[in-house]
Amino acid sequence: MSQYVLEVKDLKKYFPIRSGVFKRTIGHVRAVDGVSFDVKPGETLGIVGESGCGKSTTGRMIMRLTTPTDGKILIDGKDITHAKGAALRESRRHAQMVFQDPYASLNPKMSVGESIAEPLVVNKVLSRDDAFERAAQLLDTVGLRRTDITRFPHEFSGGQRQRIGIARALALNPKLIVADEAVSALDVSIQSQILNLLMDLKHEFNLAYLFISHNLAVVRHISDRVGVMYLGHMVENGPKSSLYADPLHPYTQALLSAAPEPRRVKRRERIILQGDVPSPANPPTGCPFHTRCPRAMDVCRSQMPKPVMVHPEHWVACHLHG
Amino acid sequence: MAEPLLAIRDLKTYFVSKHAEVRAVDGIDIDVQKGQIVCIVGESGCGKSMTSLSIMRLVPKPRGKIVNGEILFDGKDLLKLSDREMADMRGSEISMIFQEPMTALNPVLTIGTQISEILIRHRGMNKRQALDKAVEMLKFVGVPRANEIIHEFPHQLSGGLRQRVMIAMAMICEPKLLIADEPTTALDVTIQAQVLELMKKMRDETGTAIIMITHDLGVVADMADHVVVMYAGQVVESVDADTVFEQPKHPYTRALMDSIPSLEEDKDVLYSIPGTVPSAANFPKGCRFAERCPLAQPSCFEKAPELREVAPGHLVRCDLVS
Numbered sequence: 099m100s101q102y103v104l105e106v107k108d109l110k111k112y113f114p115i116r117s118g119v120f121k122r123t124i125g126h127v128r129a130v131d132g133v134s135f136d137v138k139p140g141e142t143l144g145i146v147g148e149s150g151c152g153k154s155t156t157g158r159m160i161m162r163l164t165t166p167t168d169g170k171i172l173i174d175g176k177d178i179t180h181a182k183g184a185a186l187r188e189s190r191r192h193a194q195m196v197f198q199d200p201y202a203s204l205n206p207k208m209s210v211g212e213s214i215a216e217p218l219v220v221n222k223v224l225s226r227d228d229a230f231e232r233a234a235q236l237l238d239t240v241g242l243r244r245t246d247i248t249r250f251p252h253e254f255s256g257g258q259r260q261r262i263g264i265a266r267a268l269a270l271n272p273k274l275i276v277a278d279e280a281v282s283a284l285d286v287s288i289q290s291q292i293l294n295l296l297m298d299l300k301h302e303f304n305l306a307y308l309f310i311s312h313n314l315a316v317v318r319h320i321s322d323r324v325g326v327m328y329l330g331h332m333v334e335n336g337p338k339s340s341l342y343a344d345p346l347h348p349y350t351q352a353l354l355s356a357a358p359e360p361r362r363v364k365r366r367e368r369i370i371l372q373g374d375v376p377s378p379a380n381p382p383t384g385c386p387f388h389t390r391c392p393r394a395m396d397v398c399r400s401q402m403p404k405p406v407m408v409h410p411e412h413w414v415a416c417h418l419h420g
Numbered sequence: 421m422a423e424p425l426l427a428i429r430d431l432k433t434y435f436v437s438k439h440a441e442v443r444a445v446d447g448i449d450i451d452v453q454k455g456q457i458v459c460i461v462g463e464s465g466c467g468k469s470m471t472s473l474s475i476m477r478l479v480p481k482p483r484g485k486i487v488n489g490e491i492l493f494d495g496k497d498l499l500k501l502s503d504r505e506m507a508d509m510r511g512s513e514i515s516m517i518f519q520e521p522m523t524a525l526n527p528v529l530t531i532g533t534q535i536s537e538i539l540i541r542h543r544g545m546n547k548r549q550a551l552d553k554a555v556e557m558l559k560f561v562g563v564p565r566a567n568e569i570i571h572e573f574p575h576q577l578s579g580g581l582r583q584r585v586m587i588a589m590a591m592i593c594e595p596k597l598l599i600a601d602e603p604t605t606a607l608d609v610t611i612q613a614q615v616l617e618l619m620k621k622m623r624d625e626t627g628t629a630i631i632m633i634t635h636d637l638g639v640v641a642d643m644a645d646h647v648v649v650m651y652a653g654q655v656v657e658s659v660d661a662d663t664v665f666e667q668p669k670h671p672y673t674r675a676l677m678d679s680i681p682s683l684e685e686d687k688d689v690l691y692s693i694p695g696t697v698p699s700a701a702n703f704p705k706g707c708r709f710a711e712r713c714p715l716a717q718p719s720c721f722e723k724a725p726e727l728r729e730v731a732p733g734h735l736v737r738c739d740l741v742s
Contacts, residue, residue, distance in 0.1 A: 148608035149579075255696050285463035285635065287693035290679035294692055312608065315638075319681030319690065342683070356613035358638030359683050362665045370617060371610045373564075374578045 100175030103273045103306045104137040104160065104193070109169035111155050115379060127379045129155040131330035132169070139273060142300065142307040144321030144338070146314055146353070150375055151327040153310045157276045160308065161195045162186055174273060191221060194267035198279035200259030204251040204266075210237070211247035214266045221270060236265040239302075240295060257288035264295065268303070276308045281316060293320055314357045318342055323411075326350045329386040330378055335405075336412030346414040349387045385417065393418060423495070425629050426452040426475070426597055431489035433467075433474045440701040444470040444484070446653035449727070452597065452646075455627045457620075459640045459661070461676075462650035465697055468633045471650070472599045475631075476516055477506050494596065512542040515590040519602035521582035525574040531558075532570025535589050542593050557588045561618055580611035587618060594626050601633045616642055637680060641665060649673050652698055652708040655727060658735040669736045671713045707738070715740055 110133075112126035130152040137143045145153045158164045160171055162178060171179045178189040194217075197203040204213055214236055215229035224232060234244040240261040251259055260280065267275050277296070281289045297320060299305060311317050317324055318338055325335040326347065334347040345351045352369040371390045376382055382389050388398040397417050406420035407413045433445035445467040452458050460468045473479050474486055477498060491498040493514065498506065510516075518524040526534055535557065536550030545553065551570060558566035561584045574582055583603060590598055600619065604612040616639065623630055632643055640647055644661040649670065657670040668674045678691035695712045698704060704711065710720040717740065727737045 148610065257696070286637075286676060286679050287463060288696075290681075290690040290692040291694075293681070294690055297689075314609070315681040315683045318683060319687065339686075353609060354683065356609045357683055358612075358616075358636070358642040360637035360641045360665070360677065360680055361684075362641055362662050368613065370613050374580055374611070375608075 100172070101138070102136040102172070103139045103141075103174055104308065105170070105172040106136065106156070106160065107134050107170040107172075109133045109156065109159060109171065110167045111152070111159060111164065112167045125379055127377075128330050128381055129378055130159070130166075131378075131381070133327070133330070133332045134169075135325055135332060135335060137274065137306050137308060139306055140300070140304045141323065142309055142321045144309045144311065144317035144324040145327060146311060146317050146324060147327035148312060148353075148375060150329075150378060152330040152378070153327050154278055156327075157195070157278045157308060157310050160276055161193060162189070163195075187221060191223075191270045192272055193274040193276060194270060194272040196260075196263050196267050196275060196277040196280045198282055200256060200263050200283070201251075203263055204259060206251055209248050209250055210254075210262055213251075213262065214247075214269055217266065217269045223270065232269065233265070236268055237262075239268065239299070240265045241291075255288075257284055257291060260284065260288075260292050261295065264292075264299070268299065271303070272305070274306045274308065276310070278310045279312070280309070282311060282313065289316070296320060314354060315359075326353065329375060329381055331386050331415065333387065333416065334412075334414045336409065336414075340409050340412045344409070346408055346412070346419055347387075347416045348391050348393050348418070350414075352392075385415075422453065424451040424492075425454045425456075425494065426450075426631075427490075427492040428471075428475070429490040429492065431471070431474055431491065432487045433470050433479055434485055434487050435483045436485060437483060442700045443653050443703065444700055445474060446700075446703075447488075448650070448653075448655050450648055450655065450658070452629050452631060454596070455623060455629055456645045457623060457630045457632060457643050458646045458648060459632045459634060459644035460648045460650060461634060461637065461640055463635060463697065465652075465700065466650040467653040467700075468650050469601055472516065472601050472631065472633055475599060476510060476514065477501075508542070511538050511590075511595070512593045513595050514597045514599065515593070515595045516599040516601065517583070517586045517590045517603050519605050521579070521586045521606075522574060524586060525582060527574055530571055530573055531577075531585055535570070535585070535592060538589060538592055553592065554588070557592050558585070561585075561588045561591075561622075562614075563588070579607055580614060583607060583611075583615050584618065587615070587622070591622055591626065591628065595628060597629050597631065598622075599631045599633070602635070603632070604639065605634070605636070612639075619643070637676065649676075652703060653700060654708065654737060655735070656709065656737045658727075659733060663734060669730060669734065669741045670709075670738050671715050671740070672709045675712075675714070 111130040114123040115125045117124045147153045159166045173189050174192050211230050211233045214233035218224045218229040234247050281292050321338050324338050324341050325332050328349050334350050352371050355369045384400045385398040385403050388394040403415045403417045405413045405415045408419050428450040431448050435442040462468045535554035539545045539550040555566045563584050604615050647661050647664040649657040651672050657673045675693045693712050706721040707725050710716040725737050725739045727735050730736050
């Protein structure tokens with residue numbers, strides 16, 4: 099038993115850009131460029147960032163749906179960075195994933211029972227009959243009816259399908275669930291149902307979540323700790339109370355001030371960033387954020403800032419601190 | 421109060437097929453004053469987008485049909501105009517921007533051609549004049565390199581830039597009314613903040629009224645002068661924006677507010693509205709929200725409530741509110 103259910107060390111993923119007749123590699127998209135963090139058992143780490151910051155690629159590497167270019171991933175103390183076959187299947191018993199689009203992530207030709215029972219049968223955990231019995235229990239756990247087991251995905255609404263996806267992820271009693279934008283496609287009233295379900299399940303089964311989302315309010319609600327990503331780097335990581343009360347990185351500050359809060363009281367001055375995120379195929383030198391940073395200094399253009407611990411367990415990679 | 425710029429009266433837009441009659445918009449009244457920003461909020465399927473398409477007379481044919489009502493714009497009933505007269509209105513007096521700019525822009529025409537087309541059609545300019553005006557407008561909405569971008573195609577631009585181009589196109593004839601259907605839903609928060617800021621600036625400088633369709637109460641708090649909450653094809657609450665956030669009256673509006681996680685405070689458990697929206701093909705005979713309403717009385721299931729004025733300028737469709 100390891101102290102951490104998930105450890106990620108200096109993880110990188112470069113996608114080659116190929117061009118020309120011979121498809122020679124002419125460059126790389128640095129989707130994830132040296133990210134490190136860890137998750138304790140029963141803890142929820144939220145990862146926020148805008149499109150293209152590498153948050154989904156990070157989640158997919160942890161599930162080994164894509165192979166890291168460099169770095170290390172340890173699940174429950176075991177290095178699975180290059181695991182294959184049986185070892186990889188074993189790692190997926192400990193870590194499961196819930197996807198954004200419950201329409202696309204369930205096989206339309208399989209009944210709900212078959213979808214949920216499949217991981218149990220594939221991993222030879224239970225016999226087919228027992229697996230279906232367990233599937234019925236799981237449907238109950240996620241707030242659906244046991245009798246729904248014979249129905250097909252198209253018979254359910256979006257929120258119900260997301261519940262099925264969660265039931266399937268729970269089937270193998272994982273320690274970690276990677277949830278990639280798991281509530282983003284849902285309407286607010288359904289979103290709150292699913293968030294409450296995820297939090298109930300966490301307490302019931304002592305689950306750890308890696309909760310990836312672009313929605314800062316949702317992440318604040320569900321997470322214990324939050325990591326902020328920008329252009330393939332994690333720029334800040336800290337306990338939620340500390341990070342939301344005292345965001346240290348100028349990007350985190352801008353992100354928090356830009357997110358509209360559903361209240362009419364006047365808030366602190368909004369920081370509006372200029373321009374777009376640079377292309378990860380051609381990232382800027384020095385700090386990745388300096389091209390849009392309202393407080394950029396000369397050193398930011400040439401040197402990559404190192405992470406500095408500012409508050410307990412709350413670190414930031416920014417030249418303004420340190 | 422002055423004569424409203426736009427007055428929708430008892431509008432009904434149905435989708436009729438052999439088997440069913442889907443009442444997407446079922447008798448709504450909305451007023452928009454000159455220069456006002458009215459936000460229409462609601463979840464998927466509440467009829468908010470169909471309302472905007474009805475104003476533009478762009479309801480998908482042949483199934484969709486406006487079966488009843490008046491849409492008075494500057495005193496003229498848009499539903500009585502000929503197709504030709506309506507075409508003169510679109511883009512000139514009333515224009516619209518959509519959620520996904522990539523599907524709304526023509527992929528095979530340059531940006532310059534698409535913007536100047538409108539001026540040539542509505543303002544009788546020649547190509548040269550129209551292109552000059554297009555560049556001027558693009559600069560106004562904050563598009564960098566406007567001189568070059570008019571020769572580029574939509575796929576060469578980022579999402580935020582495309583949405584700026586859409587706004588430039590919509591605003592180039594200085595319409596009296598702009599309809600924006602989820603204009604920032606596909607954008608990242610920092611880009612969303614830029615676009616919302618731009619829309620407010622547009623309104624302040626040209627006096628254009630804006631109808632903004634959104635499901636995001638954060639955007640509403642940021643933008644709205646007046647808010648219309650829709651549920652199951654009907655208006656359930658209509659009031660100025662301060663009141664809707666401080667003293668929402670309809671149980672649905674209140675439930676929505678309680679369902680969203682906050683950026684600034686911790687909520688232990690989110691309120692979640694049980695169940696799902698009733699099918700538009702088969703509405704219950706009583707209140708359409710009764711089944712999900714925490715306050716519902718037996719009488720709510722019997723008699724459909726009318727939209728009533730419970731305080732000056734505050735309309736609520738609920739018999740329990742006094």
